[in-house]
Amino acid sequence: MLRMGAAAAGGAALGGSAEAASAQATPGGAKRVLRAPVLSPGDRVRVVSPGGTPDPTAMARGIEILRGWGLEVELGANVFARYGYLAGTDAQRLADLNAALNDPGVRAVFAARGGYGTQRIVDQIDVSGLRRDPRVVVGFSDITSIQGKLWREIGLVTFYGPMVNWNDARTGPDSAEALRRAVMTTDPVTITRDPAETAAPVLAPGRASGPLLGGCLTLISTSLGAEDAPRFDDAILFFEDVDEAPYSIDRMVTELRRVGVLSRVAGVAIGQITNSVGGPGEWDAAGVLKDRLYDLGVPVLGGLRLGHGNGQLTVPLGARATIDAEAGTLTVQPGVRPR
Numbered sequence: 001m002l003r004m005g006a007a008a009a010g011g012a013a014l015g016g017s018a019e020a021a022s023a024q025a026t027p028g029g030a031k032r033v034l035r036a037p038v039l040s041p042g043d044r045v046r047v048v049s050p051g052g053t054p055d056p057t058a059m060a061r062g063i064e065i066l067r068g069w070g071l072e073v074e075l076g077a078n079v080f081a082r083y084g085y086l087a088g089t090d091a092q093r094l095a096d097l098n099a100a101l102n103d104p105g106v107r108a109v110f111a112a113r114g115g116y117g118t119q120r121i122v123d124q125i126d127v128s129g130l131r132r133d134p135r136v137v138v139g140f141s142d143i144t145s146i147q148g149k150l151w152r153e154i155g156l157v158t159f160y161g162p163m164v165n166w167n168d169a170r171t172g173p174d175s176a177e178a179l180r181r182a183v184m185t186t187d188p189v190t191i192t193r194d195p196a197e198t199a200a201p202v203l204a205p206g207r208a209s210g211p212l213l214g215g216c217l218t219l220i221s222t223s224l225g226a227e228d229a230p231r232f233d234d235a236i237l238f239f240e241d242v243d244e245a246p247y248s249i250d251r252m253v254t255e256l257r258r259v260g261v262l263s264r265v266a267g268v269a270i271g272q273i274t275n276s277v278g279g280p281g282e283w284d285a286a287g288v289l290k291d292r293l294y295d296l297g298v299p300v301l302g303g304l305r306l307g308h309g310n311g312q313l314t315v316p317l318g319a320r321a322t323i324d325a326e327a328g329t330l331t332v333q334p335g336v337r338p339r
Contacts, residue, residue, distance in 0.1 A: 032155040033211075033318065034134040037107070038336040039184045041070025045108040046100040047164050048076040049087035051142040052115020054165040056080065059112060062164030065176050066110070069184060076100060079112055086117045094121040097146075101137075102129030108183065111139030111146075113165035118145040119219075122228045127153045136183050136336065139163050141242075141308065144215030149228035151213065151318045157335045159183060160215055160238075160306060161314025175312050182314040186334045189315055193303040193328030199270040200303030202289045205325050208267035208299045212321035212332055214238035216307075221252040224259055233264045236321045236330075240271030240307030246278040246288045253292045262296055267323045269330050270302035272309030299325045 039045070045066060047059075059079075066073045076096035081088030088096075100109040122145045130150065137150060137158040150156040161179045162171045182189055193200060213230045214220055217239040223229040237256075241249065256262045276285040283291065286302070293300050301323045305313045315321075316335025323330050 034130075034154055034156045035319075035335060035337040036134040036136045036157075037339045038186055039071065039108055039136055040339070042072065043107040044072045044074060044105050045110060045136075046074050046076060046103070046106045047079060047110045047112050048093075048096045048100050049079045049081070049112040050093050050097050050121065050146060051087065051111075051117035052085060052113055053080060053082050053087040054112040058165045058167060061168065062166035065166060066164070069180055071108075085115070087112070090120050093117060094124055097121065098126045101135070102126055104129065104133055106135060108136035108138065111143045111163045113163050114139065114141030114143055116142055118142050119222065119228070122146055122149050123226075125149055130154055130156060138179070138183065138314075140312075141216050142219060144219035145223055145228045147215060147317050148213075148219075148223060148230050151230050152227065155318065157316050157318035159314055159335055160317050162312055170310050171312050175314075178313040182316065182335060186336060186338055188334055189332045191304045191306060191313055191315060191330045191332075193301060194305050195303065197303040197305065197309070198273040198276060198285050199289060201286045202270055202293065202300060202302030203325050204294050204296075204298070204300035206267070206299030207322065207324045208236065209320060209322040210235045210266040211318055212236045212238050212269065212315065212330075213317060215240075215317065217241040217249065217252050218244065221255055224255065224261075232261050234266050236267045236269055236323055237261070237265045238269040238271060238306070238315070238317070240273065241276075242272075242274040242308035244276055246276055246283050246285050249273065249276060249285055250283075250288045250292060253289070257292065262293075265296075265298060267299040268293055268296070268301070269304060269321070269323050270300070271304045272307035272312070274308040299323050301325045301328065301330060303328070304330055
């Protein structure tokens with residue numbers, strides 16, 4: 001029998017103005033679920049660079065998109081700084097991030113780009129302002145570490161989607177609209193399996209529900225045992241990755257098995273496994289995932305356009321989700337609440 005996520009324990013996120021103050025037991029380790037108010041035209045949003053330095057031209061395009069939605073966009077002081085391969089020193093990047101997360105006038109924090117660097121600063125994130133006044137946080141890839149920390153510390157629902165360092169060739173109009181709908185409407189998010197995706201052949205039948213938690217597989221793996229690692233009990237584990245050979249994916253998924261993460265999840269949702277190339281006669285990424293996941297006894301749904309690949313969509317992390325492997329759908333409750 002396929003295990004199902006605990007329906008009662010994970011209930012819908014609390015709504016209304018009392019949400020930030022109300023406690024609620026939930027799977028996944030958080031003591032409460034916090035959702036920020038939905039973004040509206042005229043809201044101030046801030047772009048920060050917690051990892052690598054973005055490209056000015058790509059940033060200009062991303063800012064143009066956000067302003068096209070009526071948002072007032074401002075930049076952190078060190079967005080374009082350089083310190084080795086980082087967007088400034090740890091102190092500079094942390095100061096920009098904490099300022100954005102705690103400024104009461106900022107209604108959303110968008111990561112400029114990923115790269116590397118968040119794990120150097122994640123343990124010093126100041127969540128005091130967010131606890132009182134949750135706001136939208138958007139990013140993916142290296143930002144996984146920040147998203148895991150905010151979930152574990154205060155149960156904040158964040159958004160796994162494109163960053164402001166925008167590439168129209170990779171993230172076209174559908175990607176922009178998916179991001180807009182996720183943060184500027186209170187509609188549920190439904191992602192449908194794309195047969196063209198690398199992990200689309202990975203399917204184990206069944207239906208399961210729980211909070212959607214995870215992100216980039218490399219960041220999940222390298223956060224295990226640290227304070228930014230969510231507890232995945234009764235959750236839908238989501239992961240994706242880029243430029244990792246099939247054996248490397250095997251190693252990281254095996255690590256999740258060995259430490260007990262995969263024995264406690266309600267289901268697995270797999271996003272874009274991008275540029276995963278193996279040797280002749282070896283397993284491809286889909287073969288690895290079938291071998292490592294099919295014996296878990298939970299539903300597994302691959303082929304979701306979430307991650308580093310073309311046509312990336314946006315999904316709330318921490319919101320209650322349902323995967324239906326036979327229907328090929330991941331449905332997630334809204335990540336924002338009405339004002």
